[in-house]
Amino acid sequence: MSDLSENNPPAILPDTASSLPPGWLDVESMNMDAQGVARQPDGKVVFIDGALPTEWVSANVHRKKNNWESGTLTAVHRESSQRVKPGCPHFGLHDGACGGCKMQHLNVSAQVAVKQRVLEDNLWHLGKVKPEMVLRPIEGPAWGYRYRARLSVRYVIKKQKVLVGFHERKSRYIADMEVCPVLPKHVSDMLLPMRALIASMDARETCPQIEVACGDDVTALVLRHLEPLSEADQARLRAFAAEQNVQWWLQSKGPDTVQLMDPPTRQLAYALPEFGITMPFKPTDFTQVNPHINRVMVTRALRLLDVHKDERVIDWFCGLGNFTLPLATQAREVLGIEGSETLVARSRENFAANQAQRQPGAALAPTDFVARNLFDMTPEMLIADGVADKWLVDPPREGAFALAQALAAIHQARIGAEDALPLPEGSEAWQPPKRIVYVSCNPATLARDAGLLVNRAGYRCLSAGVINMFPHTAHVESMAVFERE
Incomplete structure (x- = not known):
């Protein structure tokens, strides 16, 4: 997302926002959904995914209502000084981008300022x-802070591949994630091993979710499984737990059914x-x-x-x-x-x-x-x-x-x-x-x-x-x- 301005270098910038070329938008602020907020010449509000306050941008408008429009950033003609390179390769506006974060392209201090303004405005x-x-x-800490997460799991039959992670941006599909820098590093490092584990299991098609909960010294993984696990699958889970130093909890139905798989060594x-x-x-x-x-x-x-x-x-x-x-x-x-x-x-x-x-x-x-x-x-x-x-x-x-x-x-x-x-x-x-x-x-x-x-x-x-x-x-x-x- 941060390289859009580099791909669209303007020859000469206009002197003021009032003299922008047709199709350019002056981004005035950011809303609670982390969208840039601009106005068309007729005053209609436009919400733009990926745009930041103070930027001059172009956007692909894909939804129009009587009082507002929404679209996606296509070019940055004048870049905000607060725009930064996202810290995760799966963040952005591209197809398949992860939808877990919305503001990685904005400096963390500026993110806080936006949230403070949202609070005061409300x-x-x-x-x-x-x-x-x-x-x-x-x-x-801006990274490695997320000690709780609900990871979706899906075995994609056509690709013979397991996906473990958050949903894609504005989609029900699961992002093809290999890392997640907002998770603790040891959990992020487990994403690919988790995929391999599920792919090896007999119940690979009936395990839709893994919930992560980290304490100060213990990491717990709650596996949602829609059918009883075979002894072979239980053995695979135990081997993974020993290798990754985690506890497995099993959930066969609702939250009340969550049970520790084996006696805990630590709480x-x-x-x-x-x-x-x-x-x-x-x-x-x-x-x-x-x-x-x-x-x-x-x-x-x-x-x-x-x-x-x-x-x-x-x-x-x-x-x-x-x-x-x-x-x-x-x-x-x-x-x-x-x-x-x-x-x-x-x-x-x-x-x-x-x-x-x-x-x-x-x-x-x-x-x-x-x-x-x-x-x-x-x-x-x-x-x-x-x-x-x-x-x-x-x-x-x-x-x-x-x-x-x-x-x-x-x-x-x-x-x-x-x-x-x-x-x-x-x-x-x-x-x-x-x-x-x-x-x-x-x-x-x-x-x-x-x-x-x-x-x-x-x-x-x-x-x-x-x-x-x-x-x-x-x-x-x-x-x-x-x-x-």
């Missing part, structure tokens, strides 16, 4: 919220060393993709939450306890609430294991975990959970709308708003949290919820900033801090 346009301060971005886990916490997990459990960023993210979240030893904290959408257990090193009492019974059980196990390993005088604070549908919160349920001084909120992409809405409903009732519903019984002594740290993986739902917190629930947005959890992708992770007025 907060303002969707939530009418402007943070009082922009947090410094959380950044980490799959990651550490949060600043808090003296170790988090065991199963390969199908939700954990953050990027452990380097996760460690920094947890540390910053707790610093911004500023928990004291006499405070009670609620961790909403607590998962395995990624924030809950570190919070228990600082608070008087912690409550973790999560929608999945399975994750709540795992959280309790992790808490007990870490409590047993604590040094005398450094015990974790009393901590309870509750399973509840957090997309169905009400003011009554919120009040029943008791008063908490601080909240940590880390929802999935859908956000925490019901939670923010319940908080807003209570505030509106207390200030006597015309459209307010009556307060639940027993709510007189209940107080909302003084501070909320909201960790988001979707700037649109964060903006929606921030709008409720600021405009309806009596909070200020002290600060917000991006977390570059997924370099080279358009995924925007962020963190925002809200404080009671």
Whole structure:
């Protein structure tokens, strides 16, 4: 992608964007899908795959609507100073290109700036919220960071060939990948051996997926198989595990069927060393993709939450306890609430294991975990959970709308708003949290919820900033801090 300008050197560049030749487009910005955004002379917006802000480009427009068009970059006439050579041979606009990354042609620092603008634009346009301060971005390694991945597998009968990897760009086909620089090197180096392994198996046509989960010391591979594995295939998997130093987990049907193939010699886990916490997990459990960023993210979240030893904290959408257990090193009492019974059980196990390993005088604070549908919160349920001084909120992409809405409903009732519903019984002594740290993986739902917190629930947005959890992708992770007025 980076050599398009070299193949199309302009003789003389126009003086200004207003004097561009017919067919040239001035790229003004980049959208959430990592497409360059330009305008036709008639004002119609054009989204261009592969184009970068400040560039003058030509594009093949392949989709037209009344208000917008989309196309693919064909030539760069004036190149952005932030354009770089992609770090992966499978990235680009060519046929068969991998669709796992969208921004490898853009300098990593510029990627972060684009994501920061997306966050701020969403907060303002969707939530009418402007943070009082922009947090410094959380950044980490740009390569070898992806410790979790779902690799598709397919035996192509016509070619007598196995493919293992991500899907092609805008396609259901699997990219013909030999390396993947965003995966840890030892996993990238396994791609071709995995292909050879599957090709050698009796079940080569009925193994559609391998899920990768790396801990600090253990790499687990979950093989999805649609038919029982023969003894010969199991022997092949064991030989591969010994050679590559991995654990095989087998999945015959849904996620509940995942089982370790052989007794483990080591446990799959990651550490949060600043808090003296170790988090065991199963390969199908939700954990953050990027452990380097996760460690920094947890540390910053707790610093911004500023928990004291006499405070009670609620961790909403607590998962395995990624924030809950570190919070228990600082608070008087912690409550973790999560929608999945399975994750709540795992959280309790992790808490007990870490409590047993604590040094005398450094015990974790009393901590309870509750399973509840957090997309169905009400003011009554919120009040029943008791008063908490601080909240940590880390929802999935859908956000925490019901939670923010319940908080807003209570505030509106207390200030006597015309459209307010009556307060639940027993709510007189209940107080909302003084501070909320909201960790988001979707700037649109964060903006929606921030709008409720600021405009309806009596909070200020002290600060917000991006977390570059997924370099080279358009995924925007962020963190925002809200404080009671």
